[in-house]
Amino acid sequence: MNAAFLKKVKRNDQLARWVITVGGMAIIFSVIFILVLIAKVSLPLFLAPKAQLQQVVQLDRANEQIVTFGHDEYMETAYRLLDDGTTVFFNLEDGSEIDRFEPDPPAEGLTPLTVESFGRLRQAIGWSDGQLTVSQVRFKPFFDINNNNQRRIDHEIIPLALFPTPADGIPLISQARIDEEGRQTRVNRYPGNHLTLQVREVSENFLGDEEITETETTLSFNSSGTLTTLILSAAGQHLYAGTDRGELLRWYLSDTEEPKLIETVQAFADQRSITALNLVLGDVSLAVGDETGQVSTWFPVRDEMGDKKLKRIHTLSQHNGAVQKILPSPQDKSVISLGPNKLILDLMTSERFLLAFGEEEGLIDFRLSTRGDSILALTKEGRLLSWKLDIPHPEISLGTLFGKVWYEGYDEPVYAWQSSSASDDYEPKLSLAPLIFGTLKGTFYAMLFAVPLAIFGAIYTSQFARPRLREWIKPAVEVMAAIPTVIIGFLAALWLAPLIERSLGGVFLSLILLPAALMLSILAWQGARKIEPLKRLERGFEFLAIAPIIILTIAIAAACGPGLENLFFAGDLKQWLFTEMGTRYDPRNCIIIAFAMGFAVIPITFTIAEDSLSNVPNSLKAASLALGASRWQTVWRVILPSASPGIFAGTMIGFGRAVGETMIVLMATGNTAIMDLSIFNGMRPLSANIAVEIPEAPVDGSLYRTLFLSAVILFVMTFVVNTIAEIVRQRLRAKYGKF
Amino acid sequence: MTDYKPANPVLEVQDLRFYYGDSRAIHGVDITFPEKQVTALIGPSGCGKSTLLRCFNRMNDLIDISRVEGKVLLDGQNIYDKSTDIIELRRQVGMVFQKSNPFPKSIYENVIYGLRIAGEKDKALFDERVETSLRGAALWDEVKDRLHDSALGLSGGQMQRLCIARAIAVNPKVILMDEPCSALDPKSTARVEELIGELRKNFTIIIVTHNMQQAARVSDNTAFLFEGNLIEYGPTDQLFVKPQNKQTEDYITGRFG
Numbered sequence: 002m003n004a005a006f007l008k009k010v011k012r013n014d015q016l017a018r019w020v021i022t023v024g025g026m027a028i029i030f031s032v033i034f035i036l037v038l039i040a041k042v043s044l045p046l047f048l049a050p051k052a053q054l055q056q057v058v059q060l061d062r063a064n065e066q067i068v069t070f071g072h073d074e075y076m077e078t079a080y081r082l083l084d085d086g087t088t089v090f091f092n093l094e095d096g097s098e099i100d101r102f103e104p105d106p107p108a109e110g111l112t113p114l115t116v117e118s119f120g121r122l123r124q125a126i127g128w129s130d131g132q133l134t135v136s137q138v139r140f141k142p143f144f145d146i147n148n149n150n151q152r153r154i155d156h157e158i159i160p161l162a163l164f165p166t167p168a169d170g171i172p173l174i175s176q177a178r179i180d181e182e183g184r185q186t187r188v189n190r191y192p193g194n195h196l197t198l199q200v201r202e203v204s205e206n207f208l209g210d211e212e213i214t215e216t217e218t219t220l221s222f223n224s225s226g227t228l229t230t231l232i233l234s235a236a237g238q239h240l241y242a243g244t245d246r247g248e249l250l251r252w253y254l255s256d257t258e259e260p261k262l263i264e265t266v267q268a269f270a271d272q273r274s275i276t277a278l279n280l281v282l283g284d285v286s287l288a289v290g291d292e293t294g295q296v297s298t299w300f301p302v303r304d305e306m307g308d309k310k311l312k313r314i315h316t317l318s319q320h321n322g323a324v325q326k327i328l329p330s331p332q333d334k335s336v337i338s339l340g341p342n343k344l345i346l347d348l349m350t351s352e353r354f355l356l357a358f359g360e361e362e363g364l365i366d367f368r369l370s371t372r373g374d375s376i377l378a379l380t381k382e383g384r385l386l387s388w389k390l391d392i393p394h395p396e397i398s399l400g401t402l403f404g405k406v407w408y409e410g411y412d413e414p415v416y417a418w419q420s421s422s423a424s425d426d427y428e429p430k431l432s433l434a435p436l437i438f439g440t441l442k443g444t445f446y447a448m449l450f451a452v453p454l455a456i457f458g459a460i461y462t463s464q465f466a467r468p469r470l471r472e473w474i475k476p477a478v479e480v481m482a483a484i485p486t487v488i489i490g491f492l493a494a495l496w497l498a499p500l501i502e503r504s505l506g507g508v509f510l511s512l513i514l515l516p517a518a519l520m521l522s523i524l525a526w527q528g529a530r531k532i533e534p535l536k537r538l539e540r541g542f543e544f545l546a547i548a549p550i551i552i553l554t555i556a557i558a559a560a561c562g563p564g565l566e567n568l569f570f571a572g573d574l575k576q577w578l579f580t581e582m583g584t585r586y587d588p589r590n591c592i593i594i595a596f597a598m599g600f601a602v603i604p605i606t607f608t609i610a611e612d613s614l615s616n617v618p619n620s621l622k623a624a625s626l627a628l629g630a631s632r633w634q635t636v637w638r639v640i641l642p643s644a645s646p647g648i649f650a651g652t653m654i655g656f657g658r659a660v661g662e663t664m665i666v667l668m669a670t671g672n673t674a675i676m677d678l679s680i681f682n683g684m685r686p687l688s689a690n691i692a693v694e695i696p697e698a699p700v701d702g703s704l705y706r707t708l709f710l711s712a713v714i715l716f717v718m719t720f721v722v723n724t725i726a727e728i729v730r731q732r733l734r735a736k737y738g739k740f
Numbered sequence: 741m742t743d744y745k746p747a748n749p750v751l752e753v754q755d756l757r758f759y760y761g762d763s764r765a766i767h768g769v770d771i772t773f774p775e776k777q778v779t780a781l782i783g784p785s786g787c788g789k790s791t792l793l794r795c796f797n798r799m800n801d802l803i804d805i806s807r808v809e810g811k812v813l814l815d816g817q818n819i820y821d822k823s824t825d826i827i828e829l830r831r832q833v834g835m836v837f838q839k840s841n842p843f844p845k846s847i848y849e850n851v852i853y854g855l856r857i858a859g860e861k862d863k864a865l866f867d868e869r870v871e872t873s874l875r876g877a878a879l880w881d882e883v884k885d886r887l888h889d890s891a892l893g894l895s896g897g898q899m900q901r902l903c904i905a906r907a908i909a910v911n912p913k914v915i916l917m918d919e920p921c922s923a924l925d926p927k928s929t930a931r932v933e934e935l936i937g938e939l940r941k942n943f944t945i946i947i948v949t950h951n952m953q954q955a956a957r958v959s960d961n962t963a964f965l966f967e968g969n970l971i972e973y974g975p976t977d978q979l980f981v982k983p984q985n986k987q988t989e990d991y992i993t994g995r996f997g
Contacts, residue, residue: 467804620841624903627797628854628910629831638857643844736890737844 036716043710046703050346050392052358055375058096062383069116069124072377073140074370076387078154079377080138082124086113088138090156093377093387100156107132107163115174120235121331121371123161125177125187131166133187135177167197168217178237186237186254188220194228196220196242200257216257222265224248232278232287241287243268243275249289249299249311266311268299279327281334281349283427285409287311288336288349290324296338298349303412314407317347318354326366332373334409334428335395339367344378346392350408350428351401355392362386394703402433402707418674418685420694420704431707433714435674439684440718443666444659446591446680447598451659452652454599455606459648463614464636465543475611482604490668493597494589498669502588505574507562511555518554522547584679589671591680597665606655613647614640646733653726657719663688687711744973746774746961750944751796751914756810758791758800758968765791767968768810773914773961778936778945780959780976782952784991788968789948793916796946797833798826814913831858834907838919840899842891842906847874847883850891850902854910869909876942877905878935897928901935908943915939917947921954933958952992956980964988 055076060067065083072079072093079093086104091097106112106128115127122138136158143155162179164187172189179185187199202214226246233240240252240260247269254260268275269291277290286300296317301309320340327338334349344367346356359367359378364386367378376388400406405414408428416438417430462474501508526546570577575586617640625635641648671683672693685693691708698705751773758766766788773779781789794800796812798819811818819829831854842850851870852860860866870887874880879901883894891902900920907915917936921929936958939945949955955962956976963973964985972979972988983989 618841620837620839621843623799623802623835623837624841624843624906625853625857626802627799627830627835627837628857628906629827629829630853630857631827634857638853639843 036713039709039712039716042701043706043713045701046394046397046706046710048393050355050390050395052346052356052376052388052390054358055387055389056094056385057387058091058093058385060096060383060385067379067383068113068126069118070366070377070379070385071118071122071138071368072370072375072387073154073156074372074375075140075142075154076370076375076389078140078156079385079387080156082113082116082126084113086111086126088158093385096385102158105134105158105160107134114171117174117176118368119176119178125175127172127175129171131171133164133175133177134160135162135164135179135185136160162201164199164201165215167199169195169197172197174231176231176233178233178235180236180238184237186233188231188233188240190228190231194222194224196222196228196231198240198254198257198260200237200254202257218258218260220252220260220262222250222262224250224265226272226274229275230278232280234280234284236284239280239284241278241280243278243289245274247272247275247291249275249287251301251311264310268311268313274323277324277327277338279329279336281329281336282331283334283409283424286314286334286349288317288327288329288338290320290327290338292323294320294322294324294340296320296324296327296336296345296347298336300409315349315352317349317352318345318357320345328367328369330373331369331371333395335392337367337369337376339364339378344376346390348395348398350396350406351398353395353398353400355395356390358388359386394706396429397431397703397707401431402710404432404434406430406432416676418690420707421697429703431704433687433707433711435676436685436687436690436711437714437718438676439670439674439690440660440686440688440715442591442678442684443594443598443662443670443686444656446595447602447659447662448652448656450595451599451602451655452606455603455651455655456610456648458603459607459610459614459651460636460641461544463611464640465632475608478604478607481600482608484600486601486662486664487668489597489600490665493593493665493669497596498588498590498593501592502575502586504559504562505586506566506570507555507559508592509574510562510565511558514554514558515551518550519547522550578681584681586681587671587673587683589669589683591682591684593669594666594683597669598659598662601662601665602655602659605658606651609651609654610644610648613644613651616647617643643737645737646730649733650726650730653722653730656726657722660719660722661688661715662686663692667692687715691715744961744975745772746777748775749773750775750815751946752811752813752816753792753795754811754813756792756795756808756812758788758795759807759809760803761805765968766795769965769968769970771963771970771973773944773946775944776940776942777960778940778947778958779961779963780955781946781948781963781965782950782955782991783965783971785950787965789965790918792965793918793946793948796914796916797830797835799835801826831910832912833914833916834910834912835916836900836903836907836918836920839923840896840903842894842899842902844890844892846888847891847894847902848887850906851909853906858910873905873909874902876908876939877901878931878938879905895928897924897931900924900928900932904932904935904939908939912943914944914946917945919948919950922950929954952980964991966991 068082068084070081076093078090080088080090082088086106088102089098090100092099111128111130113126114129117125125133125135127133139157139159141155143153145151145153162185164177167189169191172191175187175189177187183203185201189197197217197219199217204212206212224244226244226248228242229245230243238255240254242250247267249266249268251263252260253263274292275289276292279288281288281298286298288298290296297313298315299311299313302312304310322341325339327336329336335346336349337344337346343357343360347354363381364378365381367376369376374390378386405416407414408430416432416434418432418435419430462471566572566574578584578586621639621643622635625639666686667689672685672689673683674685675682691712695708698708749772753769753771756766756769757764769792783789795808800806808820812820843853848870851873852866855869871880879898882898894902921932936945959976962976962979964971966987972983972985980992983992
């Protein structure tokens with residue numbers, strides 16, 4: 002070898018080493034990079050909520066009394082309503098006045114007596130003669146063409162309704178709501194637990210003229226205490242009231258002639274006074290604040306008698322004094338409450354404390370913007386403070402992702418996944434528990450079916466079948482792995498599922514008949530194996546004898562199935578399962594999944610197990626046989642232990658495959674996110690869930706990030722499984738040697 | 741001198757022919773192995789000595805396309821009879837392979853493997869057999885403190901002696917050795933050879949070897965095979981000193997092989 006050639010060889014050696022090192026590192030880094038990318042999308046779910054004080058505006062408290070106030074969602078313009086009825090719009094940054102609306106009372110010389118702000122910048126103003134107007138302030142961004150296209154916020158006040166003076170005179174306090182059909186509801190509270198309901202319904206008669214029906218009824222009730230606070234639902238259908246003796250009352254106001262008091266609940270045994278009420282977004286849950294400073298939410302739950310009764314569901318934060326006011330977020334199920342010295346933001350669903358702010362500012366009142374992302378609060382000294390809220394994903398916490406949560410309308414806490422619904426004010430149910438459960442359940446049943454088949458198949462092929470046969474079986478099974486999973490899923494869902502559903506009796510019968518028939522035929526074989534033509538079968542062609550037996554048994558089972566169903570299960574096994582065993586039979590269930598996913602798992606597990614079995618050195622096999630071991634003894638005592646690292650690895654890689662499998666489970670599981678171990682039910686695995694929901698998830702929304710989080714979990718699950726597998730494999734290898 | 745008939749025959753081979761598919765590897769061999777002696781089979785590579793050896797415990801049955809004609813009598817009973825139980829046969833005719841092949845189990849489990857597969861469960865018997873077999877294989881003193889360690893931790897020579905211990909644990913009549921020292925260093929070889937000398941007191945040993953010095957050192961009788969034929973068979977000292985056949989002489993003097 003001359004020097005130049007030697008140099009070249011060495012150079013190539015170096016080069017190859019570099020290429021291999023760089024390639025290997027690149028693979029490791031890209032896997033880590035993918036994990037980092039996915040995790041990066043999901044991490045903002047757990048960002049801490051923040052409230053940032055934006056502006057402080059000092060108002061002239063000496064010359065004006067503020068009755069109500071509000072601000073636009075851009076935090077640029079705000080308004081205040083003064084006690085003489087004047088509305089002043091002002092710049093929120095410096096407090097400078099922009100515009101002034103003169104009072105607009107229903108009659109000359111009236112002044113506002115009571116004001117209730119509700120909903121999207123609406124206010125019900127009770128005037129000094131008992132009449133009540135409902136108006137709405139509207140802000141609109143606007144680009145001024147005359148002024149260099151400068152952006153301005155336009156504002157206007159829209160009158161919505163006018164209620165006449167009630168028959169009983171001027172009330173202490175009134176609340177009014179207008180629903181989408183134009184029904185106007187007003188509730189008036191007078192001293193001495195006297196409540197009246199005024200309803201104005203505008204309808205069209207057959208001539209096309211407007212007709213107004215006005216009714217006024219007294220809402221009578223018995224209470225040991227005095228009414229302290231009221232809340233009317235957004236459509237004016239429900240009325241809730243609290244008393245100073247800890248009672249909660251609930252009315253249903255749909256029938257205007259006979260409004261119905263549904264229940265009176267002694268909410269607090271210690272008879273503490275209820276000081277604040279409001280309805281959480283969606284008008285199902287009632288947020289209750291009391292004199293001890295406790296905030297809790299309530300909604301009607303079915304009791305033992307089957308009646309819906311208000312029940313305390315969630316206990317939120319505790320103030321250090323009476324709760325003064327509660328406002329619901331217009332965006333989600335969070336609740337802001339004002340105590341003696343601070344504001345607290347809680348998420349109802351998970352009872353998660355999000356934020357406390359405005360400590361020691363002397364706050365007396367506050368408003369939320371229509372988007373719920375900013376707060377304007379008034380202090381005793383007449384300062385207006387505004388906060389910008391940054392709560393990226395309030396509904397996500399470890400509790401809601403993995404624990405049981407009591408959702409609105411449910412009778413108990415549950416694990417649930419329901420990411421979207423028909424209405425905007427639904428409670429997103431993003432529990433990953435049923436999905437992880439689904440993944441594990443599907444994998445479990447698939448492995449239960451696939452692993453014994455794959456391993457026994459591998460043992461047979463490598464140890465008992467003739468080498469010629471092995472040359473056929475192995476590539477054939479490997480081709481199975483090449484079948485696109487969408488085809489497997491498609492066949493499972495559209496061909497296998499209906500087939501099994503139709504002949505369920507036959508399927509069960511063959512489960513009993515098949516092993517029995519195999520046992521019998523093996524016993525028969527013991528006698529027949531000495532006969533000359535059959536003897537030739539024994540070495541590697543036994544399956545030829547077994548095949549007709551299996552086919553025949555299945556045929557018999559299929560033929561007898563319906564008859565058996567008629568005989569024992571009243572003709573319908575599914576119905577019997579449901580009524581007698583209490584299990585529902587889903588057409589897409591774990592039997593289907595076991596078959597279909599088994600189809601995906603078997604080839605990998607089989608190939609790896611077969612390789613490792615075949616790679617056990619012949620010298621070991623010879624040693625065992627030479628000591629007088631039978632073929633099976635050799636397999637059981639020598640080949641299997643020696644091949645165990647490979648068999649284990651094959652099983653684990655099959656497991657990893659089943660965990661990550663998407664297309665088959667997507668098509669054949671039914672995608673029902675339930676937590677039921679029953680083999681007759683479907684499930685929704687993590688992977689299928691991502692595939693189903695990611696196209697519909699708004700980018701960077703909670704659902705979107707939660708799906709990425711579930712991808713991280715999937716990633717970690719496979720990583721952990723593979724790591725454990727590798728560790729176990731190494732130990733087995735150390736124990737049984739390397740060949 | 742292929743008609744050499746030693747006394748006290750244990751294994752008698754009559755007109756044995758062996759085929760791999762259509763090609764014949766052994767062309768009618770007649771040979772008799774005497775009890776409690778060491779017989780060496782020598783010959784150049786590919787002469788069929790290993791194949792012949794494997795006919796004695798029917799290990800060749802594992803080869804799909806093989807076929808055997810003729811008789812091999814073990815205590816007068818033809819092992820190729822249909823009534824012969826292969827498992828029983830292999831318990832009487834043990835084997836030690838060219839490459840040591842201990843099971844990936846403990847030393848203890850390796851030794852009692854033959855007993856276990858025969859359905860033996862007696863712990864006391866196991867303990868006793870492990871000791872006698874390991875002593876018999878001159879391994880006891882080296883491993884008695886680590887009987888439950890993996891056999892794969894032993895040295896090459898120890899492993900081969902463990903394989904011998906494993907073979908003698910079931911008390912066979914005959915032990916077949918297929919070049920047992922070819923993968924060992926000289927020192928280990930010497931120990932195994934010494935061991936063979938001890939074992940001949942209790943067992944009939946048939947050893948295939950490449951190494952003529954080894955055959956000369958350990959064996960009582962030697963058979964020279966060439967191209968599937970038994971060329972010469974006789975007491976070792978005679979065959980090496982005064983070979984009757986030209987081919988034998990050429991081989992043992994190193995003219996071919």
